[in-house]
Amino acid sequence: MATVLAPPAIPVATSTALPVTFDRVSRTFSTRRETRTVLGQVDLQVPAGQVVAILGASGCGKSTLLRAVSGLDHPSSGAVVIAGSAVNGVDERCAFAFQEPRLLPWRTVRENIALGLAPSISKQAGRELIEELLTLTELSHAADLRPREISGGMAQRVSLARALARRPGVLLLDEPFGALDALTRLKMQDLLLDIHRSFPTTVLMVTHDVDEALTLADRIIVLGRSEGIQGAGVVEDLALDAARPRDHASPDFINQRVRLLRLLGVDPTNH
Amino acid sequence: MSALETKPGGGTNRTEVGGAVARLLRLPSWLLGLLVPILVLVLWQVTTATGLVPSYALPTPASVFSAGVDLAERGELAPHIGISAQRVLLGFAIGSLLGLVFGALVGLSRLADALLSLSIGALRAVPSLAWVPLLVLWMKMGEDSKVTLIIIGAFFPVFTTVSLALRHVDKQLIEAARSFGYNGLALLRTVQLPAVVPSIFSGLRLALAQAWLFLVAAELLGASMGLGFLLTDSQNNGRIDRLILTIILLAIFGKITDALLSVAERKAIARWA
Structure with missing residues (x-):
């Protein structure tokens, strides 16, 4: 594990973490030829402020689940409920960071982060928040650069800062570090923990990386298919209560890792 | 070689x-x-001054120049140029604005695409000169018919490039902006329009070239002023020096306006791409 970055000494605007409930969420995609059920019935309660990692084989509906929370997609049946009110259309209480940074090439780093600001925030407060986020994500020196002038890791930090500018109650991360090199990924994981300390928010994070899930999450959900049921559901719900930073050599860590890899259909003796 | x-x-x-x-x-x-151009000028001078090419077929550069000076001194050149420039700019402005609006509609809305694409495509297939008799019949020989023809000429390049470019804006960028609550006009202003700025400019440059083309077509076929009229008038009077002068003027003005637009294009690409 890379050295943990010192937590920022600056005061950061507080957001309120919100609880998320999945109430029999299912999603079916229909084409003219076939109907494909991606998500079966997903039932899940996520308390406010929890960091949840969602694991699962490719194509099992992890991203579909996140998109249902953000309102970019809607369940075929069932509902996602954030803090008592059901998600209907793009939800202002959520912010999304994608696997690709998806920055607007004609805007500077600072202007890209501003895209995430909630419409209700005042100009002055917005400016201050952006400066705080630039410091937190160590981008102050790059604030006026364009996306094509910065590295992939920096671009992904911008994407994270843009999501945080919304001060989301629920932060949705769809493999945000998946495209980064191993070293940058470790640094980003530390950054995410720092961010979670400064910005209390519920985090739902899709990842392919079992180690990443075990390092970061309070809880790991494994999505997968069970016999006799159409579409993926929750096949494992693992609570992690070890304090951070977590020792990757501890027996608990290793046992959990083996179990998760088996669940994902990987032979752990090779890895 | x-x-x-x-x-x-x-x-x-x-x-x-x-x-x-x-x-x-x-x-x-x-x-x-x-x-x-200098080489061509030298060649022109040599062939005409030596009598290799008779002067009734091609006058010397000097006589073309003095034809220009003569027209200018009589105060006839400036009004011809002025009225042509006015027609081009007016037609280009209105045509490209309409092209932008309809291109945005068809590029963004599947309904508008389904409703309009066939009709606009069919209109586009009509050879431009086919409009002339109809426009003259409807609007007489005045300014309206000429500017309308130039509007038609400038409309299609902008319409086509903008509607195509809008359909190919990065879907992922649009989704990212949508996830932050941008939609409708705000999405258009924040993501889609900036993304197609370079295409808009290439459409505008094509439209400007078309505008000059349609100007001459309009003026050749019925005008009492303008560079196109000067062409027919010189042809009728056997003033080949004025004819060549007009062609050179058209080349110069076409190039100058295109160069101005390309400067704007470069600035826009540096800003938006």
Whole structure:
């Protein structure tokens, strides 16, 4: 594990973490030829402020689940409920960071982060928040650069800062570090923990990386298919209560890792 | 090239040629661009002054120049140029604005695409000159018919490039902006329009070229003023010096307006791409 970055000494605007409930969420995609059920019935309660990692084989509906929370997609049946009110259309209480940074090439780093600001925030407060986020994500020196002038890791930090500018109650991360090199990924994981300390928010994070899930999450959900049921559901719900930073050599860590890899259909003796 | 192949010891020749190319490339590009026009001018001067080409077929550069001075002194040149420029700019402005609006509609809305694409495509298939008799019948010979023809000419390049470009804006960027609550006009202003700025400018440059083309078409077919009228008038009076003068003026004004637009294009691409 890379050295943990010192937590920022600056005061950061507080957001309120919100609880998320999945109430029999299912999603079916229909084409003219076939109907494909991606998500079966997903039932899940996520308390406010929890960091949840969602694991699962490719194509099992992890991203579909996140998109249902953000309102970019809607369940075929069932509902996602954030803090008592059901998600209907793009939800202002959520912010999304994608696997690709998806920055607007004609805007500077600072202007890209501003895209995430909630419409209700005042100009002055917005400016201050952006400066705080630039410091937190160590981008102050790059604030006026364009996306094509910065590295992939920096671009992904911008994407994270843009999501945080919304001060989301629920932060949705769809493999945000998946495209980064191993070293940058470790640094980003530390950054995410720092961010979670400064910005209390519920985090739902899709990842392919079992180690990443075990390092970061309070809880790991494994999505997968069970016999006799159409579409993926929750096949494992693992609570992690070890304090951070977590020792990757501890027996608990290793046992959990083996179990998760088996669940994902990987032979752990090779890895 | 053939000299290089036929001569023995072409290697040295080749390096000499390479050296000359390298020396030429060191010159500023605007100067290089002027080389060919200067060469043509020299050739023109030589062939006409020696009587190789008779003056009733091609007058000397000097007589074309003095025809221009003569027209200018009589105060006839400026009004011709002025009215043509006015028609081009007016038609270009209105046509490209309409092209932008309809291109945005068809590029963004699947309903508008389904409703309008066939009809606009069919209108586009009509050869431009086919409109002239109808426009003249409807609007008489005045300014309206000419500007309308130029509007038609300027509309299609902008319409086509903008509608196509909008359909190909990065879906992921649009989704990211949508996830932050952008939709409708805000999404158009924040993501879609900036993303197609470079395409808008290439459409505008095509539209401007079309506008000049349609201007001359309109003025050739019925006008009492303008550069196109000057062409027919000179033809009828056998004033080949004025005819060539007008062609050169059209080349110069076309190039100047295109160069102005390309400066704006470069700035826009630096800003938005």
